[in-house]
Amino acid sequence: MTGKLTVTNCDSTMSPLTIVLAFSVAFGAAFTSACPRECPTYWTAYGDYCYRLYGSLQTWHHAEGRCRRSYPGRTPHLVSIHSSGENAFIKQLLETTHGLGNACYWIGLNELHWPGHYRWSDNSGYTTYLGWRSGEPNNAQGNPEHCVEFCKHVINAGWNDITCSIQMNFICKMPK
Numbered sequence: 397m398t399g400k401l402t403v404t405n406c407d408s409t410m411s412p413l414t415i416v417l418a419f420s421v422a423f424g425a426a427f428t429s430a431c432p433r434e435c436p437t438y439w440t441a442y443g444d445y446c447y448r449l450y451g452s453l454q455t456w457h458h459a460e461g462r463c464r465r466s467y468p469g470r471t472p473h474l475v476s477i478h479s480s481g482e483n484a485f486i487k488q489l490l491e492t493t494h495g496l497g498n499a500c501y502w503i504g505l506n507e508l509h510w511p512g513h514y515r516w517s518d519n520s521g522y523t524t525y526l527g528w529r530s531g532e533p534n535n536a537q538g539n540p541e542h543c544v545e546f547c548k549h550v551i552n553a554g555w556n557d558i559t560c561s562i563q564m565n566f567i568c569k570m571p572k
Contacts, residue, residue: 433572436467441572442485447475448568449493449501456543459502459566460517472570473518474504477546483527486567490548502566505544505555514544518569526555533557 435446454462456474463472477483490501504517514533515522529552535541536557543560546567547553 435572439467439570440489442482444572446470446570446572447486447489448472449489450566450568451493452565453563454502454566455563456502456506456560459564460504463566463568466568467570470570471518472568473516474502475546475567475569476504476516476518476520476523477525477527478520478523479525480527483525486546487548487553489567490546500545500547500556500558500564502564503544503546503555504569506560507542507557508560511540511542529554529556 435441439446439448441447448466450459450462452462460474463474466472475486477486486503490499505514506517507514509515513522527546529547532555533541533544534557539559541557541559543558545556545558545564547556
């Protein structure tokens with residue numbers, strides 16, 4: 397017998413994984429779950445995603461790599477921001493972070509593959525929402541600034557293009 401198993405009893409004392417393994421072995425069924433996923437420890441939920449701030453200084457490339465390795469199986473990346481609500485959530489998350497002061501954090505927006513055309517590291521596509529600080533992006537003083545930071549300064553908070561080799565804190569995002 398083959399078929400499809402959908403787990404909907406999220407309060408069961410038997411985990412969905414246990415149910416799936418037993419059913420799949422016995423009947424060769426595919427599995428789906430209607431149970432909502434939670435964010436792991438140290439991650440904060442907003443909508444359908446989980447977010448985590450890292451207070452360790454990394455270049456943009458190392459930060460993206462660290463995000464990808466931070467929670468195998470859930471495809472985390474540097475954060476992509478697709479609405480003013482999500483941007484406000486990130487700003488609030490940064491403002492309530494303990495001990496990191498008026499810092500800037502790497503986000504996933506970059507123009508590494510095609511200068512002048514920004515895209516997100518999670519391949520979620522370019523968004524119509526933009527959170528640039530006034531005058532950005534600008535390739536300041538003619539320097540190639542292909543990566544983007546989110547600064548939480550009280551005055552002029554927002555996105556800024558910057559050189560990818562600078563080390564700073566970073567924000568990861570993954571689906572629940």
